[in-house]
Amino acid sequence: MDMVTTNNRQWEKYQKEIADDRYYYARSCIRQTFFPGSEWAFIDILRNKLGKDIFDDPKHTTCTGIGYHSDVVPFQTTMTVVARHFALMTEAGYANITPSCITSFGIYTEILHAWEEHPELLERVREDLYKATKREFDVPKNLAHTSDVIYKFRNQIAMQMVHPLVDVHTGKPLRVVDHIGCHYAKMFPSKGVGGAEFPAVLSGMVDAWGGECIDYPERRHCCGFGFRNYLVQANRGYSVANSMKKLESMEPYEPDFIVTNCPGCGMFLDKWQYTISEMSGKTYGKNGYGIPVLTYEEMAGLVLGYNPWDLGLQMHQVAVEPLLDKMGIDYDPEKKYCDADGKLISLPKCPTFLKQ
Amino acid sequence: MVNFGFTISVTRAVEYDKNDKGCAEYVALRVPSSSACIGCGGCSATCTAGNLTEFNIRKIQMLMKRGENQLYKEQLHKCMLCGKCLTVCPRGVDTRGMILAMIEYMREK
Amino acid sequence: MSDKKHIVVIGGGPAGCVAAERLSRLGFRVSIVEKECELGGNLNNWDRLFPDGKRASEMVTKLVNDVKMADVAVWTDVEPIEAKRVENGFTILLSDKSLLFADAVMLTTGFAPFNAIRKEEYGYGIYRNVTTSVELENMIQAHIVPDTVSRVGMVHCVGSRDEKCGNMYCSKVCCITAVKQAIELKQMLPNAEIFCFYMDMRMFGPGYEELYREAQERYGIKFVRGRVSEASEDSEGRVAIKVEDTLVGRPMRMKLDRLVLMVGMEPSAGTRSVAELLGVKTKVNGFIQGGDPHIAANQTNVPGVFVAGTATAPMNSTDTLNDACAAAFQVANYLNG
CATH class of the missing domain: 3.50.50.60 (FAD/NAD(P)-binding domain)
Structure with missing residues (x-):
C-alpha cells in the first residue's frame, strides 16, 4: 500500500487499496465537454506511459448521479443502472472499476456500502437487472477513482517527468491549490487517500512532481456545484458564492494554478471566474489573467510533456498560457484553436475583464 | 456588468473580525451585568413585546455582542420597557438597562 | 513475611496513592506498582487545580508524603506483564521479573488525555x-x-x-x-x-x-x-x-x-492492558466496568480485583480521591470476609 503524506504528517488510518492493473474505465457524463483531453490523457498515460491494461467500454452509460442528486432518479434505479455497469465490467473480464467522475465514485461507494449493510438490496438489484437486461454481475473487487490511480503511480510518472511543477525562471516550486470533490471522501472518509480533512490524493501528486500545495482557510469548502443548486438559474447565486468564497480565500497565497479531481469543481472554479468577473469586475490571479484550473490528468499530461492543445487546455475559460510560460512549456499560440488537422475552428469571444 | 439572471449571494455568516463591536463595548461598560447572560431565554419567554412581534431580547443582545448591529437595530424600539425581563433573569442581568444602552448608542451614532 | 494480607495497587496516580495509604492504615500490607519513575500520575503534568487554584505539585507532595508515612512499598518504573489467579489470590509478574503475590488487587491505572x-x-x-x-x-x-x-x-x-x-x-x-x-x-x-x-x-x-x-x-x-x-x-x-x-x-x-x-x-494504555491481564470486563468505551453503580461501583467481575478513579470513568480529582477511599473500604470488607 502507498504511504500517505500531507503536510508532513502520516495519515496512516486512510491508506487505501488501489488496484495496480486491469481497470474497467467508467467515463464521466460531462468531462468530455469541459475537459475534452483529460479522459484521453488518462487512458494514454495508463496504456503508453505505465503499460497498464485499461478497458474503455462504449456500452457504458451515465451512473445517474446528476439525476440522483437532483431528486429525479430514485436510488433503486440508480443501483440498477450501476449494476449494469458492473455487469459490463464482468462481461469484459475485469474486476477493478475506475470511474472518471467523483460523483460516480461517490455513487459506487455509496451503493457498495448499502449492499454490504443490506444484502437484501443487492439481491433485489440482481433480480431487477436480470429481469430488465438478462445480465448478471460480480461486485467489483476494487473501486478506485481515476485520481487514486494516478496517485498510485505518481512516482513512476515522476521518473518520466519532462516539465516538473517548477517555475523555470525562479527555480521555485509552483504554488498549487488542490481542490477535492466533496463526493470523493466527505461521505466515506476511509475511501479517500488521506481521509476527508487532509486528502492527499492530489497534494501527493503535486509533491511528487515538484510543486508545493497551499493550505488556505477555505480549502475544504465545497465549490458550490451542488447539482440542484446550479441547475436552477435562480439558485446559481449561492452556487457561485461558494466558488467566490474559495477564490477570495486562496487569492492572498498567489497560487499558480488550481488542480481538481471532480468534473463539477474543475468546471466551476474555471468558468465562474468568468462569471464573477462579468458580474462584478473582479478577477483573481496576477495581471487580470485569473487562476488557471487544471484537472489532474492535464497536470500529469503537462508534467509528462504532452502538447497543451492535445490536452484540451484551449477549452479552459482562464488562460493557461501564463502557467505554460512559467513551466517553460513550448506551445504554438497559432494552433490554440485549430482542429486535429491544423485548421482553425473559430475564435472565441473575449471576456470583458478576464485577460486571455 | 452582465446580468446572468441571478445575483451573487452574500454570506449569512457572522464575520466577527470585520464586524463593528462599538455597541458591544459601550454596553459592556454601561451595563456590566450583561456579560453574565447564559442565553437561557427566560427574558424572551416573558417579554410583552416578544409575544406579539419579532422582538427577541435574548437574541438581540447576542447579535449585539457579535457586532451584527443591522440585524436588530430596527427591533429595539419595540421594547415596552415594562421590566418583566428583569424579574426572571437568573443571572441578574439588567436587561432593561441593556436595551436602553443600545438605543442610546444607536442614537449617538 | 508478615501474615498481613497483601494488596497490590496498580497505578500510582492520586487514586492509587490514596487507596494504598488508606489500606495500609486499615492494617494491610500494600504495594504500589507504577510504570513511571515517580508517583502522581497525570497530576505531574498539571499546574493548578480547579476550582480553588491549588497547585497540582502541592497535591502530589501531600499524596506522596501520605504514602511514605503509611509505610507502603512503592515499585516504580515497572508494570505488570503477567497476572494469574491462584488459590486465594493472584500472582503478578512485573516487567523487572519480580513476582508479587496479592490477596487482592486494586486497579488505579487512570486515564490518558x-x-x-x-x-x-x-x-x-x-x-x-x-x-x-x-x-x-x-x-x-x-x-x-x-x-x-x-x-x-x-x-x-x-x-x-x-x-x-x-x-x-x-x-x-x-x-x-x-x-x-x-x-x-x-x-x-x-x-x-x-x-x-x-x-x-x-x-x-x-x-x-x-x-x-x-x-x-x-x-x-x-x-x-x-x-x-x-x-x-x-x-x-x-x-x-x-x-x-x-x-x-x-x-x-x-x-x-x-x-x-x-x-x-480516555482509558490509559495501562488501564486497557491490565484489564486484559486480569480478565476484567471493560465497558464499550474501554473504561473498566464497575459493579452495581450505587453500592459496588469499585468491584469488578473478578472477585478480589477492585477499581478506583479514572480507570473506571472520567472524574475530577475530588471524586477520584473519594472514590479511592470508598474502594479501600470495599477491599477491606472483602479481605476481612
Missing part, C-alpha cells in the same frame, strides 16, 4: 497555533504564553460526547478546566479576547458555576454555544475557525491567535 490528532478537522499537529489544554497548562505553568496573543478560542468536548471518535461519554472536567484556563490566560493577557466554544456548560461540582460566572463577569470571557467544525491556518499563521453561534442561529467565522482543544479522558 484524548489524542487530539484524531479530531482531524482541527488540524492539531499540523497547524502551529492549535494546541491542547494539556499543552496550555504546561505553557501557563512555565509562563510562556506570548503577549502578542490577542485572541484565543477554547474548544470544549474534544474527544468527548462525540461518536465520530467513538467516545459517547462526557469527560466531565473539560468545561471547568476551560473556565479555569480562560481565567488564567486573561490574568496573564488582560487585553486578550477569550472565547469558549461549548456544547453545554457542565458545571457539576461545588464552586464550578460560581467560577463560570466569575469568568464572565470579572474576566469578560465570552462563551459561545456552538461546536467548532473546522480550523485552518491563514497566511499569517492565525487559526481561522468555523462555528455556529447557535443562540444567534448563524454560522460565525473568526481568526484566532491560538486554538486550544479541551481534550477529554
